[in-house]
Amino acid sequence: MNYSKQRESMLRILRSTKSHPTANEIYMEMRKTDSKISLGTVYRNLNLLCDNGIILRIDTNHDSVHYDGCVEPHCHFVCSDCKRVFDLELDTSDLDDKVREETDFTVSGHSLVFYGKCNNCKD
Amino acid sequence: MNYSKQRESMLRILRSTKSHPTANEIYMEMRKTDSKISLGTVYRNLNLLCDNGIILRIDTNHDSVHYDGCVEPHCHFVCSDCKRVFDLELDTSDLDDKVREETDFTVSGHSLVFYGKCNNCKD
DNA sequence: CTAGGTGCAAAATGTTTGCACACGA
DNA sequence: TCGTGTGCAAACATTTTGCACCTAG
Numbered sequence: 001m002n003y004s005k006q007r008e009s010m011l012r013i014l015r016s017t018k019s020h021p022t023a024n025e026i027y028m029e030m031r032k033t034d035s036k037i038s039l040g041t042v043y044r045n046l047n048l049l050c051d052n053g054i055i056l057r058i059d060t061n062h063d064s065v066h067y068d069g070c071v072e073p074h075c076h077f078v079c080s081d082c083k084r085v086f087d088l089e090l091d092t093s094d095l096d097d098k099v100r101e102e103t104d105f106t107v108s109g110h111s112l113v114f115y116g117k118c119n120n121c122k123d
Numbered sequence: 124m125n126y127s128k129q130r131e132s133m134l135r136i137l138r139s140t141k142s143h144p145t146a147n148e149i150y151m152e153m154r155k156t157d158s159k160i161s162l163g164t165v166y167r168n169l170n171l172l173c174d175n176g177i178i179l180r181i182d183t184n185h186d187s188v189h190y191d192g193c194v195e196p197h198c199h200f201v202c203s204d205c206k207r208v209f210d211l212e213l214d215t216s217d218l219d220d221k222v223r224e225e226t227d228f229t230v231s232g233h234s235l236v237f238y239g240k241c242n243n244c245k246d
Numbered sequence: 247c248t249a250g251g252t253g254c255a256a257a258a259t260g261t262t263t264g265c266a267c268a269c270g271a
Numbered sequence: 272t273c274g275t276g277t278g279c280a281a282a283c284a285t286t287t288t289g290c291a292c293c294t295a296g
Contacts (some may be wrong), residue, residue: 002275037277040149041278106130106236108203114230117231126296127252170287186284
């Protein structure tokens with residue numbers, strides 16, 4: 001994987017926010033400093049970074065895929081109103097072992113997403 | 124929600140399998156008995172059934188959305204090789220309460236998907 | 247009769263890809 | 272220079288929608 005300023009700047013954006021942006025949001029953010037950036041490049045790099053475990057993919061069941069610059073194990077909360085994605089501190093590292101005990105599968109990890117309404121949207 | 128034989132037959136298919144089919148797989152299955160059924164109707168009814176909590180949507184991060192006729196709380200395992208979706212017995216009902224304790228959010232439920240390789244695909 | 251459901255085809259959405267050119271090592 | 276990355280536009284897969292017709296209640 002060569003250096004590329006586009007990928008560098010994507011990573012900087014992802015590392016500096018807790019907002020779990022979508023591909024398009026990242027694209028829009030990048031266009032502020034690089035008007036030539038293409039959406040194809042954004043997608044190519046997001047996939048590359050995901051495949052290498054450098055960032056995380058979050059599928060919310062709602063709209064398009066969100067990305068998370070923080071790869072420390074944690075889980076997410078998706079507000080069914082405003083669709084924002086929040087980080088949760090919940091430690092769920094024991095879950096993988098439970099599944100290993102119950103099955104003969106090789107477990108590499110899990111994705112845990114909670115649904116409901118955030119403070120802004122409830123009532 | 125009026126009665127419709129298309130929706131009835133979809134539900135019968137979903138209730139009688141543990142294979143977590145995609146919209147297109149359900150469509151293909153329905154065409155065996157009703158060659159006129161349209162993919163649009165399949166999608167419309169899947170959304171309707173999901174919105175009413177009659178079936179479950181499973182997003183696997185891999186391909187298109189899968190559906191589950193069983194709404195009893197349980198979680199899933201997705202094989203990263205063959206992409207099949209398996210049911211897991213794991214009881215995770217305590218997780219929602221943990222999140223309620225930690226946050227002020229209104230928690231309605233969660234989706235827990237494990238990744239790894241199934242018995243057929245490992246080694 | 248009326249509200250809701252359907253088939254069909256077209257459109258919208260989100261994502262991937264082929265190609266010629268540009269850049270990093 | 273060589274292999275990798277990029278911009279662009281076209282292609283793609285999946286899902287949604289508008290419309291005229293059909294069906295349940």
